[in-house]
Every structure is written in structure tokens, then in C-alpha cells.
Amino acid sequence: DKKRLCDELGIELVVSRRVPVAGLPPRSTTALRSECRIPYRLDLAGGWLDQPYVSKFWPGAVLTISIEPDLEFNDRSGMSSSxxxxxxxxxxxxIPDGDPQLLARTLFCLENPPGTTYVSGSQDAIGIVFPGLNRLDYAAGEYWPEKITSVNDAEVLEWLEQRLWFITLPPRAGGFNVLDETNISVEGARALAEAADGVWKAVLARDIEGLGRSYKASFEAQVAMFPLMKSRVVSETIEQYRDKALGWKLAGAGGGGYLAMVSEKPVENAIRIRIRRRQVE
Structure with a gap:
């Protein structure tokens, strides 16, 4: 795939021999993987508006945060592992140095070559490449956002990561397809866009009550359009933690994975995350 892309772009692909500098040990693929610093991404709010078949009903923003790989998140669990x-x-x-827009576009195109049946939303690539918290504003029916607004304020990011708690759920079952049952509408897409706006404003204002309300509203708007997101296990876990959190939402497209909750206080059995910061030159 990489060679074909280079041929199409007229770029010479040079394959370097993996020979260590004298005195240094050889590095295996396994060793390199264990040192991989490429982040994961969390769909904080608005997810699905990066898909044209949703945003055509109502445009809006998707909010993402880039998460340090301090632990290896499960596959098929909504953290953009693919x-x-x-x-x-x-x-x-x-992630190399360079224009993050260009890097994210490159990653998006690599994952979605011409002829791809199901196009992954661009929030996945952008959420991985862009550090911090990002607001991706999608026009109606577009795959790529018309505007990306990044927040790298240390106090805002620290405030947010200290109030997000992840509960591990079973991964999505093989063969699960959230698109098997949908109810996409103007009302649903608008509710999702408005909830994302609420989450954005609450985070910037460091308003924990507002964040919990809008965060939960974002998930409810998603489930209204994609009912299969909320499986029996998801519903049972929400009931278990309902009195311990101000809001909750699945990390990705649903069916399992991670239930991310908003709480001022520690949540039992929850995982903490660390938001990737922008490197200061």
C-alpha cells in the first residue's frame, strides 16, 4: 500500500536497512512497539457528525482529545485503535514533526484508500495527530472539518483529565454493526451538535455540572440515532455507576469498549487517562 501510494505521487520509496550504530543493540519490532508513543483518541462529544450521512441533516462539531499510550487500550473499543x-x-x-493538518490527512487517506466501502470518520486521524483538546467543525455533508480549534492550555487540560474516568467493558462482538439499526434525523443531529457545543463551553469554563449535563446529552443524542450503541452491558454499567458520576458516554461507536464518566470524585475500578500535550520547542 505504501509503495503504491508513493508510485501514484511520484515519490521514490527508499527502504533503509535496520543496522544499529556500532555499540548499540539491535531493536526488534516488539521492542519498538513497546516504546511506541503514538497516542489514542477519545471522542469527547459530537461523534458521528464527522460522517456526511449524519452532518447532512445538521452540521456541527466533534470534540476529540489525544490520549497518551500509558496503557494499551483494547481493540474494537472506541479508542481509534485501528x-x-x-x-x-x-x-x-x-508522530513526526510537521504540519498536523497534513499529517492527519495523510493518515486519513492511508486508512481510507479509493474504493473503501466504509470510510472511517476523520475525527480518528485528527484526534490522534492533534495534541490536546480539539474542536472539529464539520459543514453539512463533509468528510473533513472546515475548521479545527485546538486547546493546549495546561490548566484546562489538567482540569479535564482529572475529571474523566474510564470503566472497561467487553469489546464489541465480532460481526457487530452499529449501522444495522439507525434513526438519523434533523432533530437527532441538531441535538448532538448542541450537546457538543455545551461540552466545549463547559470545559473552557471549567464548569463540572455543565460538563456532566452536556456530556450525557451527547451520548443520549447518539443513542437516539444509533440505538445499538447502548447494549445490555452498557445499560447495566450505567445503572451501576449512575449515582457516582455526573455524566457518561461511550468512548466510540458503541456496543462495548469503555464507558467514560465525568466525576469530581474518584470512581471505583476506573482507569485514569493523560492528555497528550503539545511539544514546546
Missing amino acids: TRKKAVELWHTD
Whole structure:
């Protein structure tokens, strides 16, 4: 795939021999993978508006955060692990320096070559490449956002990561397709867009009550259009933690994975995450 892309773009592909500098040990693929710093991505709010078949009803924003790979998140669990694997194929251990828009577009195109039946939303590639918190504003029916607004304020990011708690659920079952049952509408897409706006404003204002409300509203708007997102296990887990969190939402397209909750206080059995910061030169 990489060679074909280079041929199409008229780029010479040079394959370097993996010979270590004298005195240094050889580095195996396994060792490189263990040192991989390519992040995961969390769909904080608005997910599905990066798909034209949703945004054509009502445009809006998707909010993403880039998450440090301090732990290896499960596959098929809504953390963009498939897109991350493409990033590892492309860049091996870390995202290179360069224009983040160009890097994200490159990753998006690698994952979605011409003829792809199901196009992954661009929020996956952007959420991995762009550090911090990002707002991706999608026009109606577009795959790529017309505007990306990034927040790398240390105090805002620290405030947010200290209030997000992840509960591990079983991964999506093989053969699960959230698109088997949908109810996409103007009302649903608008509710999703408005909830994402609410989450954005609450995070910037560091309003925990507003964040919990809008975060939960974002998930409810998703489920209204994609009912299969909320499986029996998801519903049972929400009931278990309902009194312990201000809001909750699945990390990705649903059916399993991780239930991310908003809470001022520690949540039992929850995983903490660390938001990737922008490198200061």
C-alpha cells in the first residue's frame, strides 16, 4: 500500500536497512512497539457528525482529545485503535514533526484508500495527530472539518483529565454493526451538535455540572440515532455507576469498549487517562 501510494505521487520509496550504530543493540519490532508513543483518541462529544450521512441533516462539531499510550487500550473499543495501527505502520513509534493538518490527512487517506466501502470518520486521524483538546467543525455533508480549534492550555487540560474516568467493558462482538439499526434525523443531529457545543463551553469554563449535563446529552443524542450503541452491558454499567458520576458516554461507536464518566470524585475500578500535550520547542 505504501509503495503504491508513493508510485501514484511520484515519490521514490527508499527502504533503509535496520543496522544499529556500532555499540548499540539491535531493536526488534516488539521492542519498538513497546516504546511506541503514538497516542489514542477519545471522542469527547459530537461523534458521528464527522460522517456526511449524519452532518447532512445538521452540521456541527466533534470534540476529540489525544490520549497518551500509558496503557494499551483494547481493540474494537472506541479508542481509534485501528487508525492508530495505521499510524504505527506509517510512523512506527511517534508522530513526526510537521504540519498536523497534513499529517492527519495523510493518515486519513492511508486508512481510507479509493474504493473503501466504509470510510472511517476523520475525527480518528485528527484526534490522534492533534495534541490536546480539539474542536472539529464539520459543514453539512463533509468528510473533513472546515475548521479545527485546538486547546493546549495546561490548566484546562489538567482540569479535564482529572475529571474523566474510564470503566472497561467487553469489546464489541465480532460481526457487530452499529449501522444495522439507525434513526438519523434533523432533530437527532441538531441535538448532538448542541450537546457538543455545551461540552466545549463547559470545559473552557471549567464548569463540572455543565460538563456532566452536556456530556450525557451527547451520548443520549447518539443513542437516539444509533440505538445499538447502548447494549445490555452498557445499560447495566450505567445503572451501576449512575449515582457516582455526573455524566457518561461511550468512548466510540458503541456496543462495548469503555464507558467514560465525568466525576469530581474518584470512581471505583476506573482507569485514569493523560492528555497528550503539545511539544514546546
